[in-house]
Amino acid sequence: MHFTVSAEIVGTPEEFSERLGSHAYDLVVAEYPSPDWRETQTLELLHLSKSQIPLILVGGILQRQTVAEFITRGAYHCIEMGRIGHWGTVREQQAPNTVENRGARHKKELDDSTT
Numbered sequence: 001m002h003f004t005v006s007a008e009i010v011g012t013p014e015e016f017s018e019r020l021g022s023h024a025y026d027l028v029v030a031e032y033p034s035p036d037w038r039e040t041q042t043l044e045l046l047h048l049s050k051s052q053i054p055l056i057l058v059g060g061i062l063q064r065q066t067v068a069e070f071i072t073r074g075a076y077h078c079i080e081m082g083r084i085g086h087w088g089t090v091r092e093q094q095a096p097n098t099v100e101n102r103g104a105r106h107k108k109e110l111d112d113s114t115t
Contacts, residue, residue: 011036013036013037013041013045015041016045016094017045017048017049020045020046020051020053020093021049021051022101025051025053026053026054027053027054027056028042028046028053028054028055028056028059029055029056029057029105030042030055030056030058031057031058032057032058032059032062032066032078033060033071040069040070040073042055042057043055043070043073043074043075046074046092047074054076054077055074055076056075056076056077056078056079057070057075057077057078057079058077058078058079058080058084059079059080059082060080060081061063061080061082062080064080066078082113
């Protein structure tokens with residue numbers, strides 16, 4: 001199986017919303033905290049877009065309460081920068097779901113955008 005890996009970087013919530021509305025993504029990785037973004041704004045924008053894209057937050061030192069709040073609100077995972085080696089485990093857990101559902105999700109998003 002071959003995969004094409006690509007990344008896009010956005011700097012503002014407006015750019016993020018625009019990209020969500022015009023592209024299909026398999027995963028969103030966001031820095032936390034991020035300048036010019038409210039705490040849960042990335043999650044809020046994902047929910048508003050009605051997309052089922054998993055969100056992984058990467059941050060400095062993440063308090064358990066903060067992680068619990070993000071997971072409760074729909075984040076797929078939170079990773080501390082100092083534990084970035086944990087990324088491999090997250091990728092392995094996510095990859096089968098992403099690959100299996102990618103075609104169906106993209107088709108649904110396209111169908112939804114044309115109705």
